[in-house]
Amino acid sequence: DAGLQQLVPYFLQFAAEGVPKHLRSPRLLLVLMQMLGCLLRNQYLFLEPYLHQMMPPILTCLVGKRLAEDPTDTVHWMVRDEAAALVAAICTTYGSVYGSLVPRVAKTLAKAWLDASKPLTTHYGAIAGIAALGPAAIDSLLLPSLDQYMQALNPAAHQGSIEHEAVGGLLAKCVAIWRQANANTPLDPALQEKQALLQKWFPEDQFMEEN
Secondary structure (H helix, E strand, C coil), X not given: CHHHHHHHHHHHHHHHHHHHHCCCCHHHHHHHHHHHHHHHHCCCCCCHHHXXXXXXXXXXXHHCCCCCCCCCCCHHHHHHHHHHHHHHHHHHHHCCCCCCHHHHHHHHHHHHHHCCCCCHHHXXXXXXXXXXXXXXXXXXXXXXHHXXXXXXXXXXXXXXXXXXXXXXXXXXXHHHHHHHHCCCCCCCHHHHHHHHHHHHHCCHHHHHHHC
């Protein structure tokens, strides 16, 4: 219904006000992210003038420190995954129109991932966003700092925690995406170095056994 165009500013204002108001209510946050997803998928809506309103609540849901009152509530992972998909969709659709969009998003995600003062929940969201951007983003944003991050990810302090397992599993997924994308790429010294790095932390034969 093209008549929805007139309501777009109100939908976006509802999301922009609703996210900070319900930062500890993951189910409501998920509904808000799904609403934004519906708007993005509607080919009859013109959303370009409103991108600056859409990104802040999405990024908050992606890399916010805590999105649930109960830390055992797993819905907040779904919120972050949904927000990551929205970020990727916006970058894919509008990245060619706004040249600074993708670099700014990439910088935000990389900064959140490498900030040791942030909790693992924030790291998860940042990694999810990078993964959603695809193999090239993984190659340019994750791989250069992966060794440093893995060494700092103190397994002894986090072993067995839900957050540690979630981050580790997501990084393994990123590695799988990168390996698949580069499976037929001709070997050169740079590629061999990256493969050796991934083999150090995510042995390919072990990864295949687990999956």
